[in-house]
Amino acid sequence: MCDKHQKPITASDTPGFYGIDRYGFPEAGEHPLDPAEYYPPYFWSERFQKLGYHVEELRGGFYWVTSGSYDAAFIVTEDGVIAIDAPPTLGENMLAAIEDVTDKPVTHVIYSHWHTDHIGASSVYGPNVEIVAHEITKELLERFPDPGRPLPTITFTKEYTLTVGGVTLELSYKGENHCPGNIFIYAPAQKVLTCIDIISPGSATFMHCDASQNITAWYEAQHQIMEYDFDYLVAGHHMKYGTPELVRESIEYFADILEGAQAAIDIYSRSDRLIDILLKPGLDRFWVGSENWINSMVNYATKHVLEKKTSNGKLWSERLAGVTSMTKYHAYTVMESIRLERPRPNYRLRGENAPPFLA
Ligand SMILES: [Zn+2]
Ligand SMILES: [Zn+2]
Known part of the structure; x- marks a missing residue:
């Protein structure tokens, strides 16, 4: 895996992520216009x-x-x-x-x-x-x-x-x-x-x-x-x-979110990555670390979808309305649904210990 995802990714790393003006995130004008059609x-x-x-x-x-x-x-x-x-x-x-x-x-x-x-x-x-x-x-x-x-x-x-x-x-x-x-x-x-x-x-x-x-x-x-x-x-x-064509388009968009969310979970569940992100804010700030971990995965999945060249060569923001503002919320929800609803591999084997700070 490449190194660029090693650090805890913050909201500002992904354009449009959790953006509200007063925190210095993109203003409305920085989002693309909805497709005219x-x-x-x-x-x-x-x-x-x-x-x-x-x-x-x-x-x-x-x-x-x-x-x-x-x-x-x-x-x-x-x-x-x-x-x-x-x-x-x-x-x-x-x-x-x-x-x-x-x-x-x-x-x-x-x-x-x-x-x-x-x-x-x-x-x-x-x-x-x-x-x-x-x-x-x-x-x-x-x-x-x-x-x-x-x-x-x-x-x-x-x-x-x-x-x-x-x-x-x-x-x-x-x-x-x-x-x-x-x-x-x-x-x-x-x-x-x-x-x-x-x-x-x-x-x-x-x-x-x-x-x-x-x-x-x-x-x-x-x-x-x-x-x-x-x-x-x-x-x-x-x-x-x-129409069937518009339904297929929506199916493709949400398939890409699922793909990005699954990849994010796979990458950020590796124990080195997990420990690094959870511990960064300090041992006595466990929930800040937890939020960083979740945000890191959501940002990864969001970026995956926003930057992807889709089946017709266009970006999703050029095909569907609301992509730069809504994708991050879908990424979060889909990621959580994978963690809660889909088969979960790699359970802990007998004798495998939790990381010390989680024990
Ligand atoms: Zn409704
Ligand atoms: Zn309803």
């Missing part, structure tokens, strides 16, 4: 700037609605409207979007998952709707009641087919990922998949893998999305809906 035409339209939402038919009565930060969907059937989610950032604009295209009432609501930032305005649909969700979602909403998130009236465990007015949706639960109870909602006739908070098309997504709980399963869900025959992905964030 991240912002779809609707975003600059007067209508969107005035109304605060955009609605667009993806295919065959399946509509996508976005606030520019959160998105949701609805499907117009012969017998009424099926709504998927109700983020508070859209709120009553969900109803406005539906009224833009149909006079039919909302008869069914599907909760993608229990998080309030995606379904917290569901009471806008009124009391006379069927609400479909995973049984775990119902359990969580019973435990932590919220008038904005009325309890589901129909729940399922593995699979559920919802047919309303000639439209069929296939709901599937493949286990926890972003959170327990997060489901896949597939419209086979329209080839539209809804799966929230796994992929953020065109961006690095929000910090810590979009605040996800089971990171290994969150990675698995990225590939489960690709197993569907879809042309459009309603993904929950931020500016745009997904």
